[in-house]
Amino acid sequence: MGSQVIRKTKSVCPVCLGVVDASVVARDGKAWMEKSCPRHGDFRILLSNRSECYKRLNDFYFSVMEGKKKVLEYEIWPTRSCNMSCPICSLGDIKQHKADLVPSCADIEDVVRKCKASFFTLSGGEPTCRPDLGEIIAILRKHHKTAIINTNGLKFTNIDYLKDLVRAGLERVNLQFDGFKREVYPVLRGVDLLDVKLKVLANLKALRVPVILNVTIAKNLNEGEISGIIDYAAKNEFINGVTFFTICNIGGAGKWPLDNYIVPDEVVGILEQQTRSRISSESFYLFQKLHMSLKSFLSQKTCFYNRVYVLVRNDDGGYRPIDELIGLKRLEPVLDQYHALFLKDQFIAKLYFALFFPIALLANTSPSILKEFFLMAVSYFFKTRHYLGSGRFLSVSISTSCDPFKMDYGIVKNCQNEIICVDERSGKFGHQGSICLYGMGLEKPRHE
Ligand SMILES: [Zn+2]
Numbered sequence: 001m002g003s004q005v006i007r008k009t010k011s012v013c014p015v016c017l018g019v020v021d022a023s024v025v026a027r028d029g030k031a032w033m034e035k036s037c038p039r040h041g042d043f044r045i046l047l048s049n050r051s052e053c054y055k056r057l058n059d060f061y062f063s064v065m066e067g068k069k070k071v072l073e074y075e076i077w078p079t080r081s082c083n084m085s086c087p088i089c090s091l092g093d094i095k096q097h098k099a100d101l102v103p104s105c106a107d108i109e110d111v112v113r114k115c116k117a118s119f120f121t122l123s124g125g126e127p128t129c130r131p132d133l134g135e136i137i138a139i140l141r142k143h144h145k146t147a148i149i150n151t152n153g154l155k156f157t158n159i160d161y162l163k164d165l166v167r168a169g170l171e172r173v174n175l176q177f178d179g180f181k182r183e184v185y186p187v188l189r190g191v192d193l194l195d196v197k198l199k200v201l202a203n204l205k206a207l208r209v210p211v212i213l214n215v216t217i218a219k220n221l222n223e224g225e226i227s228g229i230i231d232y233a234a235k236n237e238f239i240n241g242v243t244f245f246t247i248c249n250i251g252g253a254g255k256w257p258l259d260n261y262i263v264p265d266e267v268v269g270i271l272e273q274q275t276r277s278r279i280s281s282e283s284f285y286l287f288q289k290l291h292m293s294l295k296s297f298l299s300q301k302t303c304f305y306n307r308v309y310v311l312v313r314n315d316d317g318g319y320r321p322i323d324e325l326i327g328l329k330r331l332e333p334v335l336d337q338y339h340a341l342f343l344k345d346q347f348i349a350k351l352y353f354a355l356f357f358p359i360a361l362l363a364n365t366s367p368s369i370l371k372e373f374f375l376m377a378v379s380y381f382f383k384t385r386h387y388l389g390s391g392r393f394l395s396v397s398i399s400t401s402c403d404p405f406k407m408d409y410g411i412v413k414n415c416q417n418e419i420i421c422v423d424e425r426s427g428k429f430g431h432q433g434s435i436c437l438y439g440m441g442l443e444k445p446r447h448e
Contacts, residue, residue, distance in 0.1 A: 003027040006055050007062065007410065013037030014249075014404040017442065022408070024058070026051035031058075033406055045405045048265040053281065057288055061304050064296035064342050065414050071301050072383045074117050075150075075435060077124030077421035078103065078136055084126065084152050086189045088216065088253035090401075090439065091125070101422040103429040105132060109139045111420055111430060118383045121174065123150035124421065134168040141169030146385050148172040150214070152193075153200040162203055172210040172240065172388050175200065179215060179225035180232075188216055201236075210240045210388045212395075218247045219262040226267065227274035234311060234319040234394055240387075241395030250403035250440070264307050264398045271398075279321050279396075284309055286328035289335045296342070297353050298381055301416040304408075307398040312369060319394060326373065327364035334360045402436035412436050 004026045011022035011033060022035035024047065031048040048054035079102055080091065112120065120140055127133055127149050140147040149165075153175045156162045177197050178184050185193045204211050213233060217223055226244065233239040246262045247253050253260075272281045287309050295302040310322040322328075334356050341349035365373060369392075376393055379386035387393075402412055415434035422429045432438045 004055075006031060006051075006058055009408050009410040011035050011407050011409065012404055012440075012442065013040050014043060015040040017404060017440065019409075024408075026055055031055070033408070043405070046261075046263055047406060048263055049269065050265050050281075053265060053285055057285065057292075058304070060289055060339055061292050062410065063339055064292055065302070065304075066342070067299070067346060069295075069299050069301040069414055071416055071418050072117050073119035073121065073416075074115065074431075075121045075123045075417060075419045076108065076111075076136075077419060078108065078122055078127050078130045078133070080125040080421075081129040082125040082152075083129055083154055084189060086252065088188055088218075088247060088251065088256075090248065090251040090253070101424065101427075102130075103422055105135050105139060107429040108136055109143075112140060112143050112145060115420075118144075119146045119148065121148040121150055123419075126152055126154075128155040134164055137165055137168040137170050146171050146383070146388070148174060150174045150176075152176045152189075154193075154196060156200040156203055157196060159203045159206065162207060162209070166207055166209060170209070171385060172212065173204060174212045174214050174243075175204070177201075177213045177215055177229075179222045179229055181222060181225060184222045184225075187221060188218070205236065205238050208238050211238055212240050213242045215242060215244050216247060217244050217262055217267060218256075218260045219266075220260065223262060223267070223270055224274075226271055230271075230275075230311070230319075230394075230396060234313055235317040237313070237391035239394065240390075241397065243395075243397040243399060246398070246400040248401055248403040249405045250401075254403070264305060264400055267398045268307060271396075279309070279311075280323075283321055283323040283328060286332055287322070290328065290331060293335045293338055293353065293357075294377075294381060297338075297350055297357075300381070301414045303399070303415055303417070304411045305400050305402070305406075309396045309398075311394040311396060313392055313394060322373075322393075325366040325369045326361065330364045331357075331360050402440070404440060407436070407440065407442075 006024040006026055009022050010019055013020050016039060018037060020035050020037050022033050025032050025034050029051055030046060031051040031054040033045045033047055036042040128151055137147045147169050149170060178188050182192055182194045215229060229242055233242050244267055246264055247260060268281050268284050271279050288307060291308050311319040312322055312325055313319050338349050338353045341352050372392055376387045376390050412434050415436050417435040419432050419435045419438060421432055423432060
């Protein structure tokens with residue numbers, strides 16, 4: 001079978017990290033990144049198991065995401081220490097972490113005060129390793145920012161500790177949760193954590209703290225649990241969403257056999273299979289076009305490796321795909337027209353979208369959900385805290401991040417994950433740009 005070049009880009013050699021030319025190629029029904037390093041030879045990395053779908057989204061995304069885009073949320077790393085040593089940690093061996101790269105509360109306040117963004121996720125290593133975490137959260141609240149935390153949750157088995165953070169202003173917990181199969185935890189985390197995670201979820205539920213479940217997915221390990229985790233989340237209104245991260249070839253997981261890696265489009269296919277096409281790949285694909293169009297219209301960055309979707313909770317504990325309530329297929333002509341116009345004139349395209357998208361949405365959205373959906377979408381895109389408290393919707397994201405294998409400078413340009421941390425080289429606390437580039441120790445390529 002022949003091959004077709006989907007896009008030319010720049011990447012890095014996974015061995016020496018030198019910048020190299022790369023091609024995204026469709027072959028055998030799959031999409032691959034192909035590149036070669038003069039010193040380390042040829043590399044071919046699977047990007048998608050469905051090249052046709054990948055190409056359609058690729059062409060849409062790289063047109064509408066042209067131009068300058070902004071970021072509305074940041075990650076702050078208050079520490080690089082951790083109370084776990086996960087075999088797959090993206091930071092690698094925990095003992096090598098520079099524990100002294102810790103900003104003071106005054107450093108954090110100084111940066112937060114000057115930053116226009118409204119959402120800040122505390123991350124890094126494990127934020128709860130900071131004894132003054134409550135104080136950091138209170139600083140965010142003082143400056144009217146929304147405080148979110150990425151955590152393994154170990155310390156939240158103590159409900160009083162969790163209560164203190166909520167009182168200080170913590171507004172959402174992104175909890176690392178790898179599913180209900182006990183045997184998964186020792187592989188991904190080094191120890192069995194299932195009972196700990198269940199206890200933490202019970203505490204979060206008792207205090208009604210909005211939660212996102214961050215699930216790491218590895219092939220032949222826990223991909224069988226995807227729809228089960230969604231069913232559980234749908235039944236529990238305190239859960240805002242589920243994010244499935246496919247395992248990346250970086251840090252500890254970089255030593256894994258290649259068979260364990262899985263790409264987001266494979267996960268979409270698995271989800272379709274497990275839900276017996278209730279959540280179909282086609283619907284998922286259409287929703288990406290909608291999301292990309294809105295991000296483009298609002299000039300906001302969004303990563304091409306992210307796949308997002310929304311489910312609507314029923315009263316009986318089940319859910320309906322958003323498609324059943326807003327008619328994505330009938331919105332598609334407006335999105336396609338926006339795309340076509342955008343290639344010619346961005347201003348005209350945005351004018352068209354501002355006029356015709358609301359009309360199409362009004363005409364095709366079920367009245368029972370219209371107002372709520374509209375308020376949720378406005379809150380999500382403009383980053384106000386309203387959507388965190390909405391119990392009606394459940395977001396489902398399927399995501400991965402750049403690693404030295406699938407690193408793509410065309411994509412990283414619109415990376416929405418930017419970090420604020422203490423720089424290893426300068427020792428200064430501040431904005432470091434894309435987390436993907438920074439995590440690999442890379443800088444922007446010179447041609448940009
Ligand atoms: Zn090389």
